[in-house]
Amino acid sequence: MYTASEKRYDTMVYNRCGNSGLKLPAVSLGFWHNFGDNCLYSNMKDLCFTAFDNGITHFDLANNYGPEPGSAEKNFGKILNQEMKAYRDEMIISTKAGYEMWPGPYGCRNGSRKYLLASLDQSLQRMGLDYVDIFYHHCLDPETPLEETMGALATAVQSGKALYVGVSNYDGENLKKACKILTELKCPFVINQNRYSIFDRTIENNGLKQTALELKKGIIAFSPLAQGLLTNRYLNGIPSDSRAAKDSRFLKQSAITDEKIAKIKALSKIAEQRGQTLAETALAWVLKDGAVASVLIGASKPSQILDNIKAIQNTSFSVEELEAIDKISLD
Template sequence: MGLYHAKEDRYDLMQYRRCGKSGILLPLLSLGLWHNFGDHDDFDNAREILQTAFNNGITHFDLANNYGPPYGSAETNFGKIFQQDFKNYRDELIISTKAGWDMWPGPYGNFGSRKYLIASLDQSLKRMGLDYVDIFYHHRPDPNTPLEETMGALDHIVRQGKALYVGISQYNAEDTAKAAKILKELGTPLLIHQPRYNLMDRWVENGLLDTIEETGVGSIAFSPLEQGILTSKYLHGIPEGSRASRQGSYLDRTQITNEVVQQIKELNEIAISRDQSLAQMAVAWLLKDSRVTSVLVGVSKVSQLKDNLDALKIIEFSTEELNKIDSILNY
């Protein structure tokens, strides 16, 4: 691959939404580097995915300290690609990373202490070769560390200039409201919440979406395709070589029950009637709600990314379609 020059019409190819009550606009699709950017993955393929994303107006790249494998390698590889291709475009990008899950041995490499969050971000910046990230997240709730300590650390990180904005991930509605209140009082507003959300996993509808709306916070949904279940991959059960067929995978083969296969077949029929793939409909379904600022997609090849981008062509749903989807999934 030669010297990278971004496509000049990239911003004409993407729609953007305001993130809560902030000054930030996010692309309807953001690129997550959870999988496919580690040391065991094809570096040139990773680079091509990032270039294609930006060429299509995806300005937001989302990482975490322990993405890989091994831990840290997604940030290191992203840093190499950033230096090669995106250094001149830094001010056009929103780069985020997170800390909250296990990262290094001992009591200070996990959860939500001030010590862990500040040390982790310093390591992340070094791996990526960046002076700052645009968004730094606390990656998961910590039941034992006082929320004041965790939010105080996020505020401190912004004041240090190491992050421009802060976010949280997977917090419930009550703790989200508390976190937003603490941060507001500290003078560093909560920008964004990153929850797991898709057609089959709708926990955010039990209060969280209302809370983020009330507090003026944006949201970005991860796992929009339920780890690949909401694609054509499992329409006939579990194929060899799929994520569900591999031991130690995040997706367990026990999740692909006969009932689930039947549900995705029926959902696929609706998608076909909309002139979409099942994956495209699943992405579009999340964006029907304006409280969802962006959908975070993870892809293993450029063709998957282009397929996801095509989902943005039809994001409206009829009441009849929505009711049918709900009845298939027993909502």
């Protein structure tokens, strides 16, 4: 049975999620990769233990994380119930539903009440939980009225199966609409999950970041390292054991052009001048202005978690640094 480090809260930073009472660690652990049916169970345990021992209290999942849909939740549930159950009340556990999950019209990508509530029940069963801390709608569904989707999230809270709700992959306009509905339903909507990195400024361009600030809702950023591009892994091309080489579902080799590598090298020089690795600087950049409460990292080995946590030691940037990063990444 796992025993957590007594020093687990000594160095982690915890940020308030919007204007809610919920605090998230500045660095959270995502289960999108490396926790599915194709991964080594002992390594999954080591990743969870290392994260928690270092103050990462938030574990982020979704119904379809795998590759086999549901397998990440099953594996996490096994680790939680066999090793970490004593610490459940110290954890924020989140899951999502929205993408295709099972055959037929009720498990395909959608935002229907039928799908969301059935999926939540399945997720709870896979993880062996009575409730999750955050339940998200994973992606906007233009074919389902937003009132229905938000109503399902409210029901999840009213039934005691979720404490808070969030939306993922929404833009500013739909965030505003969703927030209005959930406010009327008196549902504790606290967070948006979106892709955000030095290389991906979508939430700056589609109004999500500014709208979240105006509405005082939290943001958690996934892919802050651009699927590994914003690390030292690709400074000299594509390593044979890299994600781009082994799993093209998420990072295609065609995306790693000479121009992209030149940008990565230029950003790495800025990081070096800051006394950080490129990954540390990339994570710190996402956290720099307080709009993002937490960055979601993925890891294939415990040492990567320890390395990434170092980013919180310096999240301040000079005007000159920010201008240089923008010039490199946006040109």
